[in-house]
Amino acid sequence: MLETRGLRVVGDRVLVDGVDLAVAAGETVGLVGESGSGKSLTARALVGLLPRGLRAEGSVEVGGAQIVGAAERLLRGVRGRRISLLMQDPFTMLNPLRTAGAHIAETLPGRTSRQEIARRLAEVGIDDPAVAGRHPFQLSGGMRQRVALAAALAGDPDLLVADEPTTALDATTQHEILALLRRVQEARGMGVLLITHDLRVAFAVCDRVAVMYAGRVVEQGPGAELAAAPAHPYTSGLLGALPSVERAMERLVGIPGAVPRADEVAGVCAFATRCDRVTAACTAARPPLRPIGRDRLTACVHDTAGPAGTARPPLPETALPTAPPVLRTAPPVLRTAPPAVCPAGPAGDEPLLRVEGLRKRYGAHTALGGVSLHVNPGETVGLVGESGSGKTTLARSVLGLLTPDGGRIRLTGLDVTDRAALGPRERARVHRLVQCVFQDPSTSLNPAMTVGAALAEATARAAPGDRIGVAELLELVGLPAAYAARRPKALSGGERQRVAIARALAVRPALLICDEPVASLDVSVQAHVLELLRGIGRDLGTGMLFITHDLAVVRQVAARTVVLLKGAVVEEGTTSAVLDAPAHDYTRRLVAAVR
Amino acid sequence: MSVMPGAVRLGGRARRLRRTRPGPVTLLSGGILALMAAAALFGTWVAPYDPAAQDLALGATTPGWAHWAGTDELGRDVLSRCLAGARSALLWPLVVALGTCAMSTSLGLLAGYRRGWIDAVMMRVVDLLIAMPGLLMLIVLVGVLGGGIGWAVLAMAVLFTPGDIRVVRSLTMAQRELAYAEAARTLGLGRARIMFRHLLPNIAPTVVAGALLSFVAALVALSGLSFLGIGLPAGTPDWGLMIEENRGLLDLNPWAAVVPAALVTIAATAATLLGDQLFERLSDA
Numbered sequence: 001m002l003e004t005r006g007l008r009v010v011g012d013r014v015l016v017d018g019v020d021l022a023v024a025a026g027e028t029v030g031l032v033g034e035s036g037s038g039k040s041l042t043a044r045a046l047v048g049l050l051p052r053g054l055r056a057e058g059s060v061e062v063g064g065a066q067i068v069g070a071a072e073r074l075l076r077g078v079r080g081r082r083i084s085l086l087m088q089d090p091f092t093m094l095n096p097l098r099t100a101g102a103h104i105a106e107t108l109p110g111r112t113s114r115q116e117i118a119r120r121l122a123e124v125g126i127d128d129p130a131v132a133g134r135h136p137f138q139l140s141g142g143m144r145q146r147v148a149l150a151a152a153l154a155g156d157p158d159l160l161v162a163d164e165p166t167t168a169l170d171a172t173t174q175h176e177i178l179a180l181l182r183r184v185q186e187a188r189g190m191g192v193l194l195i196t197h198d199l200r201v202a203f204a205v206c207d208r209v210a211v212m213y214a215g216r217v218v219e220q221g222p223g224a225e226l227a228a229a230p231a232h233p234y235t236s237g238l239l240g241a242l243p244s245v246e247r248a249m250e251r252l253v254g255i256p257g258a259v260p261r262a263d264e265v266a267g268v269c270a271f272a273t274r275c276d277r278v279t280a281a282c283t284a285a286r287p288p289l290r291p292i293g294r295d296r297l298t299a300c301v302h303d304t305a306g307p308a309g310t311a312r313p314p315l316p317e318t319a320l321p322t323a324p325p326v327l328r329t330a331p332p333v334l335r336t337a338p339p340a341v342c343p344a345g346p347a348g349d350e351p352l353l354r355v356e357g358l359r360k361r362y363g364a365h366t367a368l369g370g371v372s373l374h375v376n377p378g379e380t381v382g383l384v385g386e387s388g389s390g391k392t393t394l395a396r397s398v399l400g401l402l403t404p405d406g407g408r409i410r411l412t413g414l415d416v417t418d419r420a421a422l423g424p425r426e427r428a429r430v431h432r433l434v435q436c437v438f439q440d441p442s443t444s445l446n447p448a449m450t451v452g453a454a455l456a457e458a459t460a461r462a463a464p465g466d467r468i469g470v471a472e473l474l475e476l477v478g479l480p481a482a483y484a485a486r487r488p489k490a491l492s493g494g495e496r497q498r499v500a501i502a503r504a505l506a507v508r509p510a511l512l513i514c515d516e517p518v519a520s521l522d523v524s525v526q527a528h529v530l531e532l533l534r535g536i537g538r539d540l541g542t543g544m545l546f547i548t549h550d551l552a553v554v555r556q557v558a559a560r561t562v563v564l565l566k567g568a569v570v571e572e573g574t575t576s577a578v579l580d581a582p583a584h585d586y587t588r589r590l591v592a593a594v595r
Numbered sequence: 596m597s598v599m600p601g602a603v604r605l606g607g608r609a610r611r612l613r614r615t616r617p618g619p620v621t622l623l624s625g626g627i628l629a630l631m632a633a634a635a636l637f638g639t640w641v642a643p644y645d646p647a648a649q650d651l652a653l654g655a656t657t658p659g660w661a662h663w664a665g666t667d668e669l670g671r672d673v674l675s676r677c678l679a680g681a682r683s684a685l686l687w688p689l690v691v692a693l694g695t696c697a698m699s700t701s702l703g704l705l706a707g708y709r710r711g712w713i714d715a716v717m718m719r720v721v722d723l724l725i726a727m728p729g730l731l732m733l734i735v736l737v738g739v740l741g742g743g744i745g746w747a748v749l750a751m752a753v754l755f756t757p758g759d760i761r762v763v764r765s766l767t768m769a770q771r772e773l774a775y776a777e778a779a780r781t782l783g784l785g786r787a788r789i790m791f792r793h794l795l796p797n798i799a800p801t802v803v804a805g806a807l808l809s810f811v812a813a814l815v816a817l818s819g820l821s822f823l824g825i826g827l828p829a830g831t832p833d834w835g836l837m838i839e840e841n842r843g844l845l846d847l848n849p850w851a852a853v854v855p856a857a858l859v860t861i862a863a864t865a866a867t868l869l870g871d872q873l874f875e876r877l878s879d880a
Contacts, residue, residue: 427783444774444778446793446796500778504778507782
């Protein structure tokens with residue numbers, strides 16, 4: 001139904017370099033890759049919608065029609081009818097000025113009737129026909145994605161290309177949409193190409209999975225087999241970096257280095273620079289995708305997937321320049337100063353952070369409806385909740401970025417509920433007590449300042465006796481000292497997040513608030529950053545309030561977990577108790593969604 | 596998004612080239628403005644004649660070897676007067692642009708960063724100023740105040756500032772919500788430091804482009820005022836005044852009015868284009 005042969009996407013340089021894919025009717029194929037792997041460009045090339053300045057080469061056949069180089073007139077006949085595209089962002093994908101029904105009616109073949117639109121909505125699990133008359137802003141994210149799916153299916157396509165359809169959604173909604181996609185696909189006997197960065201999603205939903213790296217497919221096979229015995233070192237590296245939701249892992253192992261550009265590795269194995277099994281054969285020529293057993297292909301020259309293949313092939317310790325060793329050996333200056341970690345104050349039973357009955361309203365919306373929690377010195381507490389649960393509002397209240405309507409926040413006994421009421425000396429102390437790592441690495445550093453200037457500014461805020469040099473801070477987070485001269489633009493997402501962590505640690509805070517610090521990072525990078533944060537909690541004794549929507553992440557970092565739903569704490573306990581034996585119905589649904 | 600933004604918007608090579616080497620538009624508009632600035636600084640020295648020297652016997656003549664752009668009614672050399680006139684034609688708009696930029700940037704940053712009552716009060720004043728018919732106010736105001744160029748420049752800066760305050764304020768409001776600004780607040784940095792060291796560099800491209808646009812608007816408006824006889828005293832070599840003085844000579848020596856008018860147009864166009872280019876290059880860096 002869909003067949004690509006040697007698909008390349010070329011702009012000034014090669015971005016996608018030779019993708020061979022096939023999707024049969026009634027089959028779900030996953031295309032997995034990290035950012036920069038070229039998976040989204042591949043998706044766009046399939047429907048002939050590449051951004052300006054890029055062109056496709058090779059062959060893409062959809063139901064016998066050639067897409068590459070086809071005239072726009074022909075493509076219009078193919079799009080929607082034979083191949084349809086479902087995109088990531090349910091907020092921008094629908095036209096805000098048109099109703100849900102209008103989006104569907106637009107691509108319905110023949111005459112459109114109210115009944116037909118209602119039937120199409122029912123197909124995607126919307127039983128209320130009134131939804132057809134609503135505008136996108138009146139619908140939740142999950143509903144929008146359902147409407148978008150109905151619109152994508154309206155032309156009865158043979159093949160649906162879904163580009164990260166669940167990435168912007170909450171875990172429980174994500175689960176529902178994936179199940180829906182599967183159901184619709186089976187009912188219609190349609191082919192689905194699911195593009196995702198999430199290995200778990202791909203393995204759970206797809207019949208076959210292709211792993212993309214640096215613009216090419218490096219491995220292909222049935223999802224379950226790939227998960228059990230990966231035949232390419234990149235796939236096994238990704239699997240090793242994936243935090244487990246079932247158990248706390250001793251060590252999270254990311255892949256060292258960064259993804260190369262497709263044009264720089266055209267003639268060699270793309271993974272060679274980051275692989276610990278590299279031999280002369282790897283760089284002599286580009287390894288072709290070769291069959292290894294039934295339905296399986298790999299682009300690795302070695303026989304990696306033995307019969308006793310493990311999910312986590314042990315990568316030798318020596319080949320891993322990860323952060324933790326640095327943490328253990330490096331800045332003694334940081335470790336030999338316990339007073340900074342537990343500042344003098346009314347000690348005794350007083351926890352590091354105590355939040356009592358915190359309330360905040362925005363108009364009619366209650367963001368926080370009386371939340372209480374505490375963090376002990378040196379303890380990491382996970383705060384889990386979906387978007388709109390109030391977790392970020394809580395973080396911002398503790399940071400003093402907003403003033404709550406009611407309740408109390410105390411840091412080491414000091415009442416910091418209303419920052420404006422504090423004296424200058426107390427205020428300076430609070431800034432040294434609590435710091436934050438924010439979610440989005442693209443905005444967390446000032447683009448106009450070098451890394452060194454940003455860190456120097458932060459260290460200048462530390463107590464005079466506790467100042468740490470910029471080079472030491474960089475070393476602490478596993479970055480070379482030369483990075484001080486760089487601007488954020490020259491750093492990758494993971495590196496930026498490391499700098500943000502260094503900036504937060506510069507004043508040697510007793511409490512570090514991490515607001516989804518790894519949510520925007522790729523799996524392999526996420527493992528590095530999580531390991532770094534765990535090391536900081538362990539070796540520096542920094543207490544952490546770790547906000548996340550990802551249960552696997554909370555399992556790895558937090559000793560205790562608090563579950564937040566609609567501005568209220570619904571469950572609290574040790575992480576293993578909360579995740580293994582959830583008491584509240586909502587927690588049970590959350591856990592079920594990722595299992 | 597997994598598509599590399601740089602790669603899709605513009606290829607890597609094209610980006611690098613644009614960053615290192617200014618394009619033809621930048622070179623041309625920058626060159627023209629540099630030449631005019633040189634005329635403003637040294638025009639009186641290189642001018643072939645004294646711009647004020649009259650030759651009533653000669654009167655208005657068309658361009659020739661002695662007078663490249665001809666002479667005006669009083670026999671004054673048009674080329675020399677244009678060279679000398681660059682000074683007042685460019686200096687006063689520059690003063691307006693710098694004044695507007697300084698006021699709008701600091702007030703806009705303050706309103707956008709502090710919000711609350713400071714913002715509310717400032718925005719109502721801005722609304723009031725924007726609601727006034729600008730040029731008309733200017734003419735009346737300067738007329739009442741005695742018609743000096745100083746008053747014209749001040750009034751113009753006050754009239755231009757409100758619009759720019761709004762722009763700076765809205766950009767500041769967007770920047771202050773970003774994680775780096777919140778991190779700076781979490782570190783307990785002072786307001787002035789956050790405003791000027793963190794937020795300002797990130798809105799600088801728009802501020803610079805805005806300053807050049809103010810320059811253009813002031814250049815044209817001041818020429819217009821000179822034409823109306825407001826601002827500079829009659830007889831001063833100035834492009835706007837020359838247009839006014841020589842518009843009666845269109846049949847004797849049209850160049851006497853056309854050359855200064857063309858200079859105003861060229862200067863304004865060059866500054867606008869340069870502003871565009873600077874904005875792109877600064878936001879790209």
